[in-house]
Amino acid sequence: MQKLKQANLYRSELIPISGKLVERYNKCLKTLGFKETTLTSFFIDGIGWSPEVAEEMNNMHYLNHGDANPHGIIISPLQKGKPVYLPFHSFDKDMMQHVFRTHGQKINDITRDSAICIDFDQDIDVFYEPLDILKYDKVNITFRLIDHLEEKQKEQLRLVDRFRLGNNFIDEDIHQLLLNSATTYGDLRGRDLSLGPLQYTTGSFYTRAFDGVYLLRDFIKPIVVFESKEFYKEAIKDTIHDVLIYHISQPELVAKLKDHIIIECDLEQIVKTPNYDRIKKYELAQFLKDTEHPIAAILNDKVLFKSYLNKIDINARKQVMSVELYLEKLERSNAYKIEDIVDQDLYFALHQPHSSLSSEHRDLIHKLLINIAPMDVLFLYWYDKEQFYKNYDTWDDSFKDWVIERIRNNI
Numbered sequence: 001m002q003k004l005k006q007a008n009l010y011r012s013e014l015i016p017i018s019g020k021l022v023e024r025y026n027k028c029l030k031t032l033g034f035k036e037t038t039l040t041s042f043f044i045d046g047i048g049w050s051p052e053v054a055e056e057m058n059n060m061h062y063l064n065h066g067d068a069n070p071h072g073i074i075i076s077p078l079q080k081g082k083p084v085y086l087p088f089h090s091f092d093k094d095m096m097q098h099v100f101r102t103h104g105q106k107i108n109d110i111t112r113d114s115a116i117c118i119d120f121d122q123d124i125d126v127f128y129e130p131l132d133i134l135k136y137d138k139v140n141i142t143f144r145l146i147d148h149l150e151e152k153q154k155e156q157l158r159l160v161d162r163f164r165l166g167n168n169f170i171d172e173d174i175h176q177l178l179l180n181s182a183t184t185y186g187d188l189r190g191r192d193l194s195l196g197p198l199q200y201t202t203g204s205f206y207t208r209a210f211d212g213v214y215l216l217r218d219f220i221k222p223i224v225v226f227e228s229k230e231f232y233k234e235a236i237k238d239t240i241h242d243v244l245i246y247h248i249s250q251p252e253l254v255a256k257l258k259d260h261i262i263i264e265c266d267l268e269q270i271v272k273t274p275n276y277d278r279i280k281k282y283e284l285a286q287f288l289k290d291t292e293h294p295i296a297a298i299l300n301d302k303v304l305f306k307s308y309l310n311k312i313d314i315n316a317r318k319q320v321m322s323v324e325l326y327l328e329k330l331e332r333s334n335a336y337k338i339e340d341i342v343d344q345d346l347y348f349a350l351h352q353p354h355s356s357l358s359s360e361h362r363d364l365i366h367k368l369l370i371n372i373a374p375m376d377v378l379f380l381y382w383y384d385k386e387q388f389y390k391n392y393d394t395w396d397d398s399f400k401d402w403v404i405e406r407i408r409n410n411i
Contacts, residue, residue, distance in 0.1 A: 004392065007404050009381070011051065011085055014043035015078050024115040027146040028073040031117045034062060046082035046096050048073030048118075060086060067209035068127050072096070072118035077108045086386065090206040090364055095120065099141060103195050110145065110193060117144040122202075130210045130226065130235040134243070136202050143195035204364055214248075214368050218361065220260045225253060225368065248372055254348055262365060265351040267338075271323060278406060279349050279375045280320060284309060285399050287316045294398035296405070319343050323350070349373035377403045378410055 004010035017025060018041040026036040028048070035057065042052035047063075049072075054060045063071045070088045080100040084093045099118070100107065110116060121140045124132065204216045212227030222243040226232035232247040246253040257263045270276050281299045288295055288308060298304045309317060318325060326341040338347065349372075353365035367383040374380050380388045381403075392400065 001389070001392070003397075003400055003404060004389075007408060009404065009407055010389075011043070011045075013082050014045055014051075014085070015076055015082065017042050017044055017050070017075070021075050021115075024075050024146060025073060028075065028115050028117045031144060031146055032063070032071050032073075032119075033065065044073070044075070044079070045085045046079050047084045047087075047092055048075065048079070049084070049086055051085070054086075061088060061208070064088060066126055067207075068122070068124045068132075070120045072120065074099075074107060074116040074118065075111060077104075077111055080104065080107075088208050089202075090367065091200065091202060095139065095141060095200050098198060098200055102198055103143075106193070106195060109191060110195075115146050116195065117146065118142070119144070127209060129238070130213070130231045131224065131238050131241050131243070133207060133209060133213055133215055133224070134222070134241060136205070136207075136215065139200040139202060141198040141200060143197075145193060145195075204361060206364060206367060212371075214364070216262065216364075219262055223256065223260070227371065248368075251344065254351065254372065257365075258351075261354050261356065263351045263369065264354045265347070267323060267327060267350065270350050270352070271327065275352075275376055275379075276323070276350065278378060279346065280323075281305070281402075282375050282377055283320045283343075283346060284312075285396075285402075287312045287320070294401070295396055296398045296402040299399075299402050300405075319346070322346060345373045345375065349375035378406050381407050 001010050005012075022037075022040060022042075025044075025048075029036050037050075037053045037056055039052055039056060042050045044050045049063055054062055061070075063073070065071070067088075070092075079096075081097070084096060087093060107116065119140075119142045121142065122136055122138065123140070124135055127133070204214075204218045206212070206214050210226065210228060210231040213231070214223075214225040216223040216225070224235065224243050224245050225248055226235060226246070227248050229247055229249075232245065235245050238245075244256065246256070254263070258265075284305070285295055285299065288298065291298060291308065293304055293308075298308050309320065312320075322342040323346065326336065326338055329336045329341065348369070351369055353362040353369070357365065363383070366379060370376065370379045370383050371387070374384070374387060374391065377388075380391065392403070395403070
């Protein structure tokens with residue numbers, strides 16, 4: 001990952017946590033019912049998730065009590081607008097933006113000397129069956145402060161009222177109680193510590209529950225897409241819910257998404273785009289072994305690209321250039337079928353969210369498409385960073401350079 005880090009492309013916006021903030025973070029973990037960290041310094045993202053703590057806990061989703069009960073931690077106003085690097089739901093970043101838009105000023109005040117625990121509650125205590133995700137409707141966002149600061153404020157205000165009553169201003173015991181409270185918690189009299197509950201309405205989304213599920217319910221008919229074959233097989237036994245159920249590897253899924261006007265693919269237009277150029281070069285790179293030139297040079301230089309294209313096996317060559325071959329044949333006759341010429345994964349990778357979709361839906365469908373056919377390295381980085389990092393570890397060093405260049409040129 002060193003090259004990605006040097007290019008500021010690997011979790012570059014994490015916030016450093018050390019000193020007193022570690023103590024507050026641990027208090028949040030304890031308040032939420034989780035094990036405390038023994039680390040003295042680490043980094044967090046916009047929702048309070050830390051890759052270092054996750055590694056220590058040996059649990060990437062250590063801020064969850066099961067799939068149905070996610071949580072967050074705010075210990076710094078710097079978390080506002082920061083990425084959520086391992087979102088459990090595709091709408092996690094939107095929820096955090098909603099939190100900061102509504103309570104931003106109060107968060108600035110509270111995190112001066114305290115921290116905030118967040119409960120994301122969709123009124124589901126536990127998932128039992130894969131199609132339980134259909135119960136997702138509204139997420140209630142509630143807040144708790146460490147050290148029960150709201151209660152301490154009420155106690156402090158009661159002490160102030162006692163101090164002002166009659167001759168209590170000369171009572172040394174009350175003096176001491178006030179001093180103890182102020183020393184421990186600061187002057188809480190004029191502070192607004194009340195964070196009212198918020199609500200977030202879900203539409204179509206992706207969740208990591210059940211090993212990854214897409215729920216598309218804003219279209220003609222609800223569609224549920226499973227990444228796990230085990231949970232897919234369990235879900236298709238359901239006879240109660242009127243939904244379409246697919247596994248992400250089923251070719252029929254792409255056809256259904258087109259029928260529902262969710263995705264589209266105009267090959268004549270797509271071959272003119274940078275997307276196609278990236279995908280075609282990615283495809284060639286898969287066939288390059290023991291090259292005399294760095295892969296990055298081969299993919300960036302037209303002459304070298306043609307040279308190595310002609311060196312690979314004829315069937316591999318046809319696969320790399322299958323889209324252009326198909327379009328050429330189509331000019332001469334309509335008798336050719338795309339599935340007979342164009343590699344299926346390549347064809348699926350060239351699909352786009354339908355132009356009629358909203359930006360929110362487009363992002364979700366981009367993520368779905370890149371999971372169906374992860375061949376556009378830029379979109380894989382944008383829409384599924386964890387999968388990108390896994391794939392990145394398997395790539396040739398020179399190919400990594402080419403990928404990094406593609407991403408940096410499009411930031």
